[in-house]
Amino acid sequence: MSPEALANCITGWQKAKGRNDLPWQLHNDPYHVLVSELMLQQTQVKTVIPYFERWLQTFPTIEALASASEDEVMTLWQGLGYYRRARNLHAAAQKVVRDYQSEIPRSAAELKEIPGIGPYTVGAIRAFAFDAPAAIVDGNVKRLFARLFALPYEVNKSTNDRYFWQLAEHFTPARDNRRFAQGLLDLGATICKPQQPLCALCPLAKVCQALQLGKVNALPKRQQKKAIPTRKGHFLLDVSARGIVLEQRPASGIWPTLWCLPEVAQAPDAQLWTRFRHTFSHYKLDGHVWLATPPGNGTTRRIACHQLDEVGLPAPIRKLLQQLIASEVCNQQD
DNA sequence: GAGGCGTGGCA
DNA sequence: TTGCCAAGCCT
The missing domain is CATH 1.10.1670.10 (Helix-hairpin-Helix base-excision DNA repair enzymes (C-terminal))
Known part of the structure; x- marks a missing residue:
């Protein structure tokens, strides 16, 4: 089959039957394309759409994103997964603003040097933002x-x-x-x-x-x-009328820089509040949540229940805390 | 270059 | 309930 024949077949079909109303297709704006492509890495369109809409409402321009705080970025990304993408997108915006006067570059060589942009995303940005002949x-x-x-x-x-x-x-x-x-x-x-x-x-x-x-x-x-293994995880729950103790996770590993129940290496001598299971791409987590006071180091904060929406939480932890709030505590005073 | 890195939609 | 797999990148 000749390249021309395949191209004509696919473009003709796309015009008639393809998706032409996705939110990032409305303006062919390079910033919109950048945001959508980072979000769409290993993630389905249906999942991305509400995140993309919220993102553009909060950060309408690449300058707005570049000047945002890391916490704002992670809070908006929470629940979408592969959190390094959020940090990459933030860093990408800052690089474009600083090095390219806020204009996303067109060349493959320049795009490839931007955080989070690999071979696929180079081609996608060139094709979707600039209609360039990139694979x-x-x-x-x-x-x-x-x-x-x-x-x-x-x-x-x-x-x-x-x-x-x-x-x-x-x-x-x-x-x-x-x-x-x-x-x-x-x-x-x-x-x-x-x-x-x-x-x-x-x-x-x-x-x-x-x-x-x-x-x-x-x-x-x-x-x-190969089959993915199961690992145990132990998390500490310290809840009072003043809120819940959370800890910011390190920048590497799972859930980087998100806020989470403090995790400890071994089961403490304490009362078990609940268990939960969660499946990651590469292992299953058998989570144990203990009623215990975490050792207060510099990365822990007690966060009031009504302020939980303001921090980025991993999806299963957010679900746990919602259960907790629905069942008891927090409602007492405030 | 193999493995780390999330979460949810859908059979 | 379980398993598959998604607009991949980085180290």
Whole structure:
């Protein structure tokens, strides 16, 4: 299939059937594209939309974001996960304001040096913000190519990325790449889905190798990943009418810089308040919450219940504290 | 270059 | 309930 033929097919389909009303598509604003692309890394569109809306209300411009405090940024990002992205986005805004007079650069070389912008996001910003002929390769694109050409490469093995990038660059059109790139993502997300793809609605059905060979459900190939372990975690709950003791987590590791119940290495000699389970990408947490007073070091604060919305909390911790507040305490006085 | 890094949607 | 996997990046 010629690059022109594939581009025409995908852009024609995108115009008629693709997603053209997503909130970050309304103005093709480079700042909007930057924010959305960082949020969309490993995160579904439906999850991102409300975060993106709140983000633009709070930080309407890249200058507003650059001058925000780290706490404001983390509070707004709470619940979205992969928190390093928030720190990267904050640092990216500051770099663009300082080094590029607040104008997001267009070149791949300059974009690549901005925190949080890797190979995919370089292409996405060039394509979506500037309509430049830059290739993108993400999970959607790899799955679509793997099926279209019946490729045997495992899509979750980083050493195979070069094959997909080579294909993506070969097929990237010189004109109208914004729509072509969007079409690749839309096709992957809505038609060429991982499970139960809608081949009857696919504009590429006649040329899809996987479909001809009856391999749609066997592709893309994936390298088997090993089972994730379970770890125990011990958290201390110290609650009074004056609030709950929280501790800011270190900048590395899980939940960086978020506020959390103080975590200790071993179970204390105390009363168990509750347990909870939480699944991360790479391990399961068997959480224990003990009624105990944490050792007060410099990173702990007692935070009133009505002020909990003002700090960034990990999703499972926020749920626990909501339970706590609904059940008792805090309501006593204030 | 393999593993760390979140959370939720959806079968 | 469980498992899969998502508009990846960084070290």
